[in-house]
Amino acid sequence: MNSPHQSEPRVTASEQPAGGRPPLPALTAPPQDEPDHRWGFGAFLLVEAVFLISSVFIVLPFKAPDGRVSPVGLLVSLAVPTVLAAGVAVLATVVRGNGPKVDLRLCWRWADVGVGLSLGLGGFVVTMIASVLWTRWVGQKNANSAVGSLLDGVHLSPAIAVLMFLHLWLLAPLCEEVIYRGLLWGAIERQRWGRWTPFVLTTMIFAVAHLEPLRTPLLLVIAVPIGLGRLITGRLVSSVIAHQLNNLLPALGILLVALGLMPG
16 A cells, blocks of 8 residues: 655656656547436536527617618627527526536636637638639629628727727637537547547537528638647647637728728
8 A cells, every 4th residue: 555655656768858858748638437317418408508599589679660770789689699699508508518618628728718819810812812703703792791791880889899899809709619519529539439539520510500502612621720729639628718819800991881981
């Protein structure tokens, strides 16, 4: 039986790296045994249903008789369904699992921030090239995203425009990552279909779930570096950072157009 005062095992000279310095820790620790959760694809389908149903009904109080939606209504209709859906995803991990920190791998590490920034910057360059090619392919008239088309010709007050910018840049990516690279990834991973399967399936479902068929190829390109963050680190923060970095310029463009500082 080992004594509580027994010394730690010593590393022999042959096991030490050159210079006598301890080896650098790996960027990603090997996966540890985590308690399994009891939620799966049903939780993801529930989250998608909450998003779709709330998207349809939340905007109704803000619609004018002519069908136009007030600027406040536009902000609410964009933000509330996404936040509600992410909230249901987190609740599923609390009720049927071990909480978001364990089940969604939603824990903070500075190394993951670095990975997210690197993938976000690399993905930004690739996305810019893909966006130029895609715009030439579909034409400038069809190049707007769903959000850009929704805000086309709408004048927002400075306060609403800034809130819209913050939602598109920071909040929406966080919520979407909780849903796709968090909840959906965990549901697929639970099936033990292989390490790459969650990456491939979440990338495809993320692109299709935006319900913008014309932009699906571009969304696939955008989703690849975001999904790589989760694949490389095994955690969610790197994907959130990469997604937020990808959304920064489009959100800034919408802000400047909404404030009349840049032509639409």
